[in-house]
Amino acid sequence: MAIIYKNFRASVVNILPLLILYYLSISEIDTHFSNMFEILSFNLQIIIIYYWMLKNSSVLGNGHIFFAGILNDVVMGLPLGISSISYLTVSLVASYIRQVTVNISLFTDWFTFLLAIFFSNLVYLVLILNFTNLQISYVDVSYNAFFTFLFYPFIWTIFNFYQRIMILRNDD
């Protein structure tokens, strides 16, 4: 009984980042605070994907990232697959950085996150502009990218703390 409880507790702790990713993709709650501050919006999904693919890729998994992207497209009314490609690009950058980096610190994470945001938004813009009739505001996309980059250290600190809890729970 104790083993079942322990395993259940560990799986709940491990699955939480994935649940947050899905919930953000499917729900109306987004990180767009135009009511409070006109230009403030950031993409928490990208931060979650980048952090967990870099630190512990087994927490999310590329299949879930793909599916979360599809859900996000449906809710946002974007062409199907565009968010998936954008998220998988972030995952690709994170996997590449994981392969080539030995020492990981907040600074290296933050700097390389810039590459992930750049490629993710580049792919997003290229697809929107070349394959759809949608118009998007470059200023809004830029602000979104800027604040996503700016908030990374705060979320990094929270996730780092959470990851310690995950390790402790697994070692119980």
Added chain:
Amino acid sequence: MSSSRDDFGIAIRSALLKKGAKQKFSLVFLLIIATIIFLLDTYQFKVIKFTKILINDGIYRLTNISTAPLRFLPIINNKITETTFALKQNKELKVELEKLKNKEFQVEFLKNQNDSLRKILESDVKIKGKSILAKVLIDKDSPYLKSIVINRGSKSGIIKGMPVVDGNYLVGKIVEVNYLSSRVLLLNDLNSRIPITFGKESIQAILSGKGETKPVLEYLPELYEPYGNQTVFTSGKDGVFLPGIPVGKTEMDELNVQVRLFSDPNQLSFVTVQLINLNKDNF
């Protein structure tokens, strides 16, 4: 030089092809699948179109349910404030006050809802033609797209392009129709273009969304000298919107003539879809 290029190639190949212990698909496989889905959707293939309609209906309902508890957050917030205030009073008064407040909120909520529904019902009489009342399921305020999802679809006779009004005022048009739900593109979206008319001279222009709260007027006559506080109506020139639906009032900006919409696009809970006969050639 050659060695560093090799290292880069190995790392990229590993990132694309390597699967984790619990992962079933490699990154490159999923990227290819996502690209195929994107292309099928972009070029409107029938298979993906029908699949999308089914997925949309399911996910919109799920989104509506998943966010339902969050709509009570402001109410919970109010209750906490009230409770803090009531703690300063004696126990009897606190209990009595809380009960009264709860009832008052419920009455106010029902009264507001009743008023808004009554307004919508009255407005149906004023605007000619058949119409259908719809509830807003999702009003996710995206930084890129300004749209809402309503709980009426092709089952209720909705067709792409139909105008959507809040009371008597235009709020947007249908851009995506599923069986049980539809997406409405709001007037302030970057992709929204509506032919309008205003003023004594019946000036014709295009109301163009800018992604901000107030859309602007474009294609005004060359010698026109703009001034504010004029009511803007749909002109019906496109053959889609009925002429004479009020949209908003003009406001002067430094460079543009903005339109303050009569209906706030961020405050929609019920809307009415005008079931007009649309010629498919318009789209």
